[in-house]
Amino acid sequence: MERGKLVVERVEGRSTLTRCFSKYPFKFIVPNKAGSSKADAVWIYTITYGGGVVSGDSMACDVTVGDGATAVLTTQSSTKVYKSVGSKCSQQKMETSLEHGRHGGISERLQDYQVIAMIVLLGPKLKLIQSQIQEDVKKLMSQQLRLPSVSAGCSSESGSSYRLPKPSFLASCSTFGPKGAGVVIRVASMTTESVYNFLQDQLASLEALLGAAPYL
Template sequence: MEKQGRVVVDKVGGRSTVTRCFSKYPLKFIIPRKVGSSETDAVWVYTLTYGGGIVSGDSVSCEFTIGDGCTTVLTTQASTKVYKSVGSKCCEQVLEVHLERGSVSSIAERMQDYQVIAMVVLLGPRIKHIQNLVQENVKRMMSEQLQIPSTASGRQLKPNSDNRFTKPSFIASSSVFGPKGIGVVVRIAATTTESVYKFLQHQLAGLEPLLGVSPYH
């Protein structure tokens, strides 16, 4: 398959550096010169498509080669749209990544079975009641999920054979931030998008009087 994009990252002067970058329609790469601290040795690559999506007939294939000991962050636009197909034309998108020795591996290995990472920021005095409610709900949910099972006599059960308890399919935490705790941030990890939508739909239902409709309804 013909490549619409290719990026090669190697060590130059002891730092991760893009030594080759090629892209053509409908693909485009943006490589900012400075992201974060100058002491950080990482190359950021933003992948974009013209129009913000893929149309029928598009065939996008790109290849990344990450050299020994290099670090590269590959991101996408916020949401890649897939437009309605015309006739029998299909679209496809292929990504090939070659990692040399010492390169950082995919985040998928670290996420294990968790497919969704989300963060919700609740800020301002008008939604103080929702902040309090969400914090109470998160605390209750996680205390129930992470509680070590016990027998009727009150004795705690032992973990399974490999000394681990079953990982919960949904994990959430909440904390306050800002002057006088003006805001609340909720962090979520889950195995399915449906469970996150259901959580948000329930927790943010109190916003309906302010927004006119309930979010995620």
């Protein structure tokens, strides 16, 4: 398995890419002007040869972000995964190290949910965003999981039962670390579009920190 290596550290008061190595079947592109020059963030794009993950591709990446540094690791667009040829499967593996506090069958478990996402927000710079997302998720899920009233057709007779319809979109938040320094947002949805819309809306405020919106 070919491995890539990325190290972002704080050098002379700025987030700086101090090590970058990649090998076929993928490479990294680090543009000089991905966002606002006022933002202290290194943007790194992962590019795969062939326009996506091709049958037989095997790749791994080690990412280290030093204390006080900020990095954005993303792709130019949605990465395509092509159909495998014979027994040639594809593999992707990423190991991430954040310094100063580093931290049944699939189809049966997923049921009708086709898209899974996890967002980790950690650090004092993201405290306001963490609080806002937690509040938004709480409101969203309280609406999704609210039981219909009797007037809406739910029988209240003794012995009757009502099964809550399965929501098409689920989200949850949980804190971790000392004094809840970090927040993990987990998302499950039946459609890709709803996850894109959720991430675009919830992460829009990161533009001021990163210099550009992570989801356009």
